[in-house]
Amino acid sequence: MHSVIVPRLDPAMKTGRIVEWLKRENEAVKKGEPILVVEGEKTIFEIEAPATGVLRKILYPAGSEIEVLTVVAVIGEPGELIPPDLGIVAPREEVLPPPLRIEKPSVAAVERAVKGVAPASPLARKLAKEYGIDLTTVKGTGPGGRIVKEDVLRAVEERRAAVPVAPLPEAVAPALKPPRIAKTIPFSGTRKTIAERVSYSFHTVVPVTVTMEVNMENLLDYYESIRATMGDVSLTALILKAVAKALESHAVFNSTLDGNEIKIFEDINIALAINTPDGLVTPVIRNSNKKSVVEISNAIRELTEKAMQHKLKLEELLGGTFTVTNMGPYDVEIFAPIINPPQSAILGIGRIAKRPVIINDQIVVKPMATLSLVFDHRVTDGVPAAEFLREVKRLLEQPNLFLSNV
Amino acid sequence: MEMWRLLDIEYRDPYKNMAVDEALLIAVERNIAPNTVRFWRNPNTVVIGRSQSLEAEVNLEACEKHGTFIVRRFTGGGAVYQDRGNLNWTIVSRRDHPLAKVKGILGVFEIFSHPVLEGIRALGIGAKFKPPNSIFVDDKKISGMAAYVKRESILSHGTLLINTDLNMLTAVLKPVKTKVTTLQQELNRRIPMARIKRAIITGFYSVYDLKVKQGKLSREEARIIKRLYEDKYATK
Numbered sequence: 001m002h003s004v005i006v007p008r009l010d011p012a013m014k015t016g017r018i019v020e021w022l023k024r025e026n027e028a029v030k031k032g033e034p035i036l037v038v039e040g041e042k043t044i045f046e047i048e049a050p051a052t053g054v055l056r057k058i059l060y061p062a063g064s065e066i067e068v069l070t071v072v073a074v075i076g077e078p079g080e081l082i083p084p085d086l087g088i089v090a091p092r093e094e095v096l097p098p099p100l101r102i103e104k105p106s107v108a109a110v111e112r113a114v115k116g117v118a119p120a121s122p123l124a125r126k127l128a129k130e131y132g133i134d135l136t137t138v139k140g141t142g143p144g145g146r147i148v149k150e151d152v153l154r155a156v157e158e159r160r161a162a163v164p165v166a167p168l169p170e171a172v173a174p175a176l177k178p179p180r181i182a183k184t185i186p187f188s189g190t191r192k193t194i195a196e197r198v199s200y201s202f203h204t205v206v207p208v209t210v211t212m213e214v215n216m217e218n219l220l221d222y223y224e225s226i227r228a229t230m231g232d233v234s235l236t237a238l239i240l241k242a243v244a245k246a247l248e249s250h251a252v253f254n255s256t257l258d259g260n261e262i263k264i265f266e267d268i269n270i271a272l273a274i275n276t277p278d279g280l281v282t283p284v285i286r287n288s289n290k291k292s293v294v295e296i297s298n299a300i301r302e303l304t305e306k307a308m309q310h311k312l313k314l315e316e317l318l319g320g321t322f323t324v325t326n327m328g329p330y331d332v333e334i335f336a337p338i339i340n341p342p343q344s345a346i347l348g349i350g351r352i353a354k355r356p357v358i359i360n361d362q363i364v365v366k367p368m369a370t371l372s373l374v375f376d377h378r379v380t381d382g383v384p385a386a387e388f389l390r391e392v393k394r395l396l397e398q399p400n401l402f403l404s405n406v
Numbered sequence: 407m408e409m410w411r412l413l414d415i416e417y418r419d420p421y422k423n424m425a426v427d428e429a430l431l432i433a434v435e436r437n438i439a440p441n442t443v444r445f446w447r448n449p450n451t452v453v454i455g456r457s458q459s460l461e462a463e464v465n466l467e468a469c470e471k472h473g474t475f476i477v478r479r480f481t482g483g484g485a486v487y488q489d490r491g492n493l494n495w496t497i498v499s500r501r502d503h504p505l506a507k508v509k510g511i512l513g514v515f516e517i518f519s520h521p522v523l524e525g526i527r528a529l530g531i532g533a534k535f536k537p538p539n540s541i542f543v544d545d546k547k548i549s550g551m552a553a554y555v556k557r558e559s560i561l562s563h564g565t566l567l568i569n570t571d572l573n574m575l576t577a578v579l580k581p582v583k584t585k586v587t588t589l590q591q592e593l594n595r596r597i598p599m600a601r602i603k604r605a606i607i608t609g610f611y612s613v614y615d616l617k618v619k620q621g622k623l624s625r626e627e628a629r630i631i632k633r634l635y636e637d638k639y640a641t642k
Contacts, residue, residue, distance in 0.1 A: 009511045009555070019457045032557070039457050041512050042483040042539045043553040063457075200510070314520065315615045318504045342507065 001080060002051040004073040006038055006066055009045055015123055016040035018064045018072065023055045029075060036072065047072075054078050065123050065149070120147035127152040133159070190279040201341045206377040209336040212389040214396050216352050216367045222399040230294060236272070236326050236349075237297035238403070242395040243324055243347055244268050244288035245402045250388035252380045253373075254321045256342040262379055271320030271340060272300060274307045281307050282340055284320040293403065328352055334370050344379040347392070348372035411439070411621035412607065416446035420475045421639035422631070423448055423494075426623075427563055428480050428554075428638075429630040430498045435559035438626050441503060443610065443618050444496040445603050447488070451475040452578050454485040455552065468577045477639070481563065483539060483552030487578055491569035491588070493602060495522060498561045505614065506560050515539040515551050518562045521609030522549060526566075528605045531592050541566075546587035568602060 006016050016038040023035045034046035035055065049055075053075045060072045120128070120135055124147045128135050133155045140147035187195070201207075223235050247254045247268050255264045268289040271282040283303040285296055306312045323340040328351040337348045350370040357366050371392060375385050395402045413430075417423050423446055433439035452464050452474055460466070460476070463485035469476055474487075488494070497518045499506050505517050519535045526533040526541070526548070533549075536542045541549035541564075551564035569590040590596060610616045623631070 013512060017457060034557070037456075039455075039482040042455075042515070042551070043512060043555060044456055044480065044482045045511075045555045046557065048557060196509075313615065314508075314517075314613055315504075318508050 002075045003071040005071055006068050008068040013040045013068055015065055015067050018060055018062050020062050021058060025055055025058055027055050029055050049075060051075050065121055067122050123149045124152045131156045194279050198338050201338050205339050207339055207374045208377045209372055209374045210385045210389055211334055211370055211372045212393055214369050214371055214393045216369050219396050219399050220367055233293055233297045234300055237293050237300055239349060240270055240288055240296055240324055241293050242402055243392055244270055245395055246391040247322060248289055250391060252384060253345040253388050255344045255379060257379050265321040269319050269321045271323040273325035274304055276307050282323055283312055283316045334372050336374050339374055339376055345375040407617050409617045409619055411442045412618045413442055413444040418449055420448040420451040420477045422635055424477055424479055425631045425635040425639045427496050428634050429627055431554055431559055431561040432630055433627045434498045435556045441499045446494045447490050451477055451488050453477050453479050453488060455483045456480055458485060463580055465578050465580055474578050481552035481554045485579055486565050487575040489570050493566045493568055494563060496563040501558050501560055511555055514553060514560060514562050520613040521606050524609030524613055525605035543587055543592055546585045548587055
């Protein structure tokens with residue numbers, strides 16, 4: 001028995017309307033074959049059969065307005081028993097934290113049978129819950145007396161009209177005034193894009209952070225020597241190159257989870273987080289593993305300049321496969337950055353500071369830094385993450401391993 | 407540089423025009439056609455969204471009187487009025503193309519509107535994308551988009567009001583609250599259609615670094631169009 005779910009195709013999508021069933025009940029369906037058409041946000045989507053079998057039961061007819069992640073049909077074998085309490089079997093990556101409650105289709109049936117409540121659309125139920133409206137008191141005007149969104153909204157209006165609002169006593173009123181607003185910043189542009197992306201990441205990815213200390217002494221020596229001979233090369237470029245090299249042998253961190261597949265990228269395109277007065281941008285350095293440190297350094301400089309002047313082109317922001325964010329210059333030691341979707345991991349670089357460490361049983365002072373790797377636990381596990389970090393550490397501590405040709 | 411196909415193909419039959427768009431979506435999904443940009447126009451036609459109610463959106467008597475075609479498109483969204491003063495632009499791409507992925511599926515409206523925005527701006531009008539699917543000049547709508555998402559391909563098509571007869575628009579559509587404008591009204595002069603198309607094509611190059619090159623329909627695509635036209639669009 002497999003449930004057909006209307007997936008959340010986009011963070012913005014809350015509900016959808018079933019436009020058309022392409023298959024009838026008891027018709028054979030093949031896995032991956034489109035079986036229904038859903039409209040949401042001015043867009044029509046085809047939803048495919050999650051398995052091969054027979055479309056046993058259609059739970060919502062065409063025209064129904066449904067919340068995303070609702071089970072709308074069941075696919076099974078001919079004659080297979082359909083469980084009476086058909087729950088939601090949303091794929092793991094689709095499960096959102098509470099308070100978003102997902103309606104089970106069976107609840108409506110139970111309510112109807114036990115309390116004699118008229119059926120209500122999922123949207124009407126959701127609204128009723130939000131506004132605290134008792135559906136038994138609402139008269140439905142939809143097909144067959146079904147309670148629809150408008151009915152609930154009308155009930156809300158009626159309740160509002162019925163409750164007289166007493167004027168506040170003069171003396172109490174000032175204390176209840178909301179805090180005064182000094183300035184309003186428009187929530188738009190880069191800020192809004194960042195908000196959308198981090199919210200999406202927060203609600204879908206399962207982030208786990210692993211940290212590791214690195215002795216940066218050799219890298220700093222190397223850095224000084226190449227700066228002396230090759231001019232202005234940035235330390236970030238050196239680190240980025242090491243990370244790109246490490247990704248070659250730990251490719252699962254250079255991947256994306258796409259439906260039922262983890263896709264490992266052939267290209268290693270590192271996105272670098274750059275702070276601008278308007279917020280964070282993450283332009284991409286394509287094929288970072290194949291570029292020289294000088295090329296990477298020049299690319300970083302050029303992208304940073306463009307970012308500051310709002311001149312980054314769309315394609316310079318597209319196609320990142322892994323992100324590096326360096327908070328070292330801001331004195332941050334350890335942090336857990338948010339994964340940049342659809343990527344699977346992000347590496348945070350902490351500040352380089354002199355610290356006492358024990359080498360050969362001696363306390364010595366070394367320039368140390370902490371790497372923070374956040375990865376999507378749906379894609380891989382802690383031990384591969386540790387191994388990847390260990391490889392980054394090995395390269396940073398022995399730069400001659402990856403910097404043979406700068 | 408990445409190359410997309412440009413199709414400058416339109417018919418005087420609005421049903422055939424719609425069959426072409428749907429065929430492009432199918433052909434790109436089957437990997438028998440490249441990512442494509444299409445420009446086209448309809449004669450005096452109301453186009454309604456896939457799941458809209460005809461009675462609720464369209465003034466049927468007015469359509470009858472003015473000989474206005476009514477076409478139901480395969481994509482979502484609302485009812486629009488089109489005549490030869492409206493330029494339709496269709497973008498069909500593989501789902502795995504970076505442009506289709508950068509802002510999520512519903513983000514394609516914004517992403518795909520960029521070349522058109524650039525084109526309008528190049529003609530001297532300040533236009534803005536307004537979520538979820540429109541382009542506005544100040545508080546007036548000048549373009550609306552709708553989309554269809556298949557497993558492997560995605561199609562977004564939009565309108566662009568150049569010098570559409572706005573009196574006809576008001577007559578044949580049931581009252582809409584949104585104010586609309588046309589390029590000609592904003593610029594106070596006529597602009598040749600070819601110049602507008604060129605401005606949008608230049609937008610593809612400057613925004614996406616994509617080259618759009620004139621192409622034609624393949625024989626296989628023509629077969630899909632014929633089948634859709636005969637089985638679906640011409641059966642009203």
